[in-house]
Amino acid sequence: MPTDGDADRGKNGEVTANHPSPENTVPARIDREALQAKYRSEREKRLRPDGNDQYIEPTGPFAHFLDDCYAEPIDRAPVFDEVTIVVIGGGFSGLVTGSNLKQAGVTDVRIIEGGGDVGGAWYWNRYPGAMCDTAAMIYLPLLEETGHMPTRKYAFAPEIFGHARRIANHFGLYEKALFSTEVTDLTWDETSARWIVQTDRGDQIRARFVALGTGPLHRPKLPGIPGIETFARHCFHTSRWDYDYTGGGPDGARMDRLGDKRLGIIGTGATAVQCIPHLARAAQELTVFQRTPSSIDVRNNRPIDPEFFATLEKGWQQKWLMNFAVLQTGGFADEDLVQDGWTDIAQRIRDRVVDEIGQTGAPFGPEEFRRAYEESDDEKMTEIRARVDTIVEDRDTAEGMVPPTLQAAVFSRRVPPGLQRARRPSGRYRRPRGRGHGRDRRLGRRGALRARLPNLRLRFRGRH
Numbered sequence: 001m002p003t004d005g006d007a008d009r010g011k012n013g014e015v016t017a018n019h020p021s022p023e024n025t026v027p028a029r030i031d032r033e034a035l036q037a038k039y040r041s042e043r044e045k046r047l048r049p050d051g052n053d054q055y056i057e058p059t060g061p062f063a064h065f066l067d068d069c070y071a072e073p074i075d076r077a078p079v080f081d082e083v084t085i086v087v088i089g090g091g092f093s094g095l096v097t098g099s100n101l102k103q104a105g106v107t108d109v110r111i112i113e114g115g116g117d118v119g120g121a122w123y124w125n126r127y128p129g130a131m132c133d134t135a136a137m138i139y140l141p142l143l144e145e146t147g148h149m150p151t152r153k154y155a156f157a158p159e160i161f162g163h164a165r166r167i168a169n170h171f172g173l174y175e176k177a178l179f180s181t182e183v184t185d186l187t188w189d190e191t192s193a194r195w196i197v198q199t200d201r202g203d204q205i206r207a208r209f210v211a212l213g214t215g216p217l218h219r220p221k222l223p224g225i226p227g228i229e230t231f232a233r234h235c236f237h238t239s240r241w242d243y244d245y246t247g248g249g250p251d252g253a254r255m256d257r258l259g260d261k262r263l264g265i266i267g268t269g270a271t272a273v274q275c276i277p278h279l280a281r282a283a284q285e286l287t288v289f290q291r292t293p294s295s296i297d298v299r300n301n302r303p304i305d306p307e308f309f310a311t312l313e314k315g316w317q318q319k320w321l322m323n324f325a326v327l328q329t330g331g332f333a334d335e336d337l338v339q340d341g342w343t344d345i346a347q348r349i350r351d352r353v354v355d356e357i358g359q360t361g362a363p364f365g366p367e368e369f370r371r372a373y374e375e376s377d378d379e380k381m382t383e384i385r386a387r388v389d390t391i392v393e394d395r396d397t398a399e400g401m402v403p404p405t406l407q408a409a410v411f412s413r414r415v416p417p418g419l420q421r422a423r424r425p426s427g428r429y430r431r432p433r434g435r436g437h438g439r440d441r442r443l444g445r446r447g448a449l450r451a452r453l454p455n456l457r458l459r460f461r462g463r464h
């Protein structure tokens with residue numbers, strides 16, 4: 001069974017990937033046709049004619065799913081003033097935009113945020129086990145400017161939220177910020193060449209510029225399961241975790257009020273994968289409702305070595321970001337500084353393309369790329385599938401946990417060994433037969449905008 005400490009130390013003090021050896025896991029020949037047929041049938045399960053409409057909007061009887069359970073209620077007078085720029089959203093987009101503007105000499109940056117603090121996704125998502133799956137050395141912005149050393153290769157949510165607050169403090173972004181405030185209306189006034197920003201608290205703020213950092217994932221999605229509205233027991237969304245009910249806390253403290261509870265969790269995406277081990281440990285019984293097994297790789301988390309961190313020279317984070325971007329886009333670098341699952345798969349693909357071109361002398365085209373991509377994906381997914389067998393003892397359960405997807409379709413989650421709770425006596429897996437109830441259809445551009453700004457009206461006044 002892998003543990004957090006089963007990684008090898010990389011030469012830069014970081015963690016190297018510790019993949020199962022290919023000889024042990026990759027069968028000599030992959031039956032690509034069978035695999036493609038399986039991918040197609042799984043895709044069918046995910047596609048539904050009602051697309052995004054299958055989800056229940058958190059309105060009416062479901063509106064409480066949007067309540068901010070982390071913030072104290074605030075009572076303040078509406079604000080009527082003018083600033084150079086309003087930044088809507090206090091997640092990393094808003095914070096990075098705001099801090100760059102501050103560094104460029106713009107003093108009156110106003111962040112307006114629906115939540116009670118900065119952090120965005122990391123303000124809302126405090127469920128047990130929440131963490132990033134991009135290496136913290138590049139995922140956490142402005143590390144050099146704020147002087148923070150990530151504690152681990154993949155940081156847990158409380159550290160990430162704390163870092164968001166550190167950025168806001170460091171760059172004075174709290175001074176003008178408005179929290180627990182939703183922007184509801186943006187109007188461009190041609191005469192004064194200003195935006196008029198209105199909020200659900202009656203504010204009317206004039207601004208030369210407006211920046212949208214409203215994010216993709218802050219709005220809870222509710223599954224449109226018939227009868228969900230009749231469920232009478234306590235129910236909450238993972239992005240509004242109710243620690244008053246469960247006990248414990250986002251720092252990983254045991255959820256001591258669940259010991260006599262039988263729980264169900266719907267879905268096995270990244271969020272569920274992260275919190276299931278904690279729930280399984282705490283609850284009397286946990287039932288996991290799964291449509292499609294998740295693709296789960298070795299996490300290989302471990303502390304960042306302070307001695308190594310101290311050796312990094314000024315400008316290191318930009319260098320790491322560039323290194324990551326180069327490798328991610330199929331380029332070459334002397335070394336892989338970040339060494340995570342993203343750079344791993346990108347390099348597998350790149351090396352295959354290079355080999356093929358080298359061997360055949362064929363000009364590089366979409367066909368070569370597609371083949372390299374598929375072969376790399378098959379190789380990686382074979383490793384991941386083989387891993388299930390090495391962990392889950394019960395054959396039937398193991399069978400039900402083998403991810404039937406392309407890695408690119410559902411990028412593998414790096415998780416602690418806790419998902420193996422499936423074999424714990426208190427853990428149960430339920431997998432539906434036949435068609436599933438999810439969807440994998442991408443939103444159109446308009447749909448995506450609507451999903452991001454469901455309550456925001458955009459208007460233009462005057463010439464444009």
Ligand SMILES: Cc1cc2nc3c(=O)[nH]c(=O)nc-3n(C[C@H](O)[C@H](O)[C@H](O)COP(=O)(O)OP(=O)(O)OC[C@H]3O[C@@H](n4cnc5c(N)ncnc54)[C@H](O)[C@@H]3O)c2cc1C
Binds near residue numbers: 113114123215452456
């Ligand atoms: C658990 C989890 C793990 C993740 N891990 C990774 C990872 O490892 N790597 C990665 O690249 N990405 C990851 N992500 C994706 C994550 O969403 C982004 O990395 C990033 O945090 C998004 O930042 P953002 O500022 O663009 O949006 P958000 O963080 O979503 O912030 C947007 C903010 O805008 C506010 N807002 C929206 N509309 C309005 C309005 N009208 N008025 C006022 N405020 C408004 C929202 O309340 C929200 O707080 C993860 C996400 C989650 C939830």
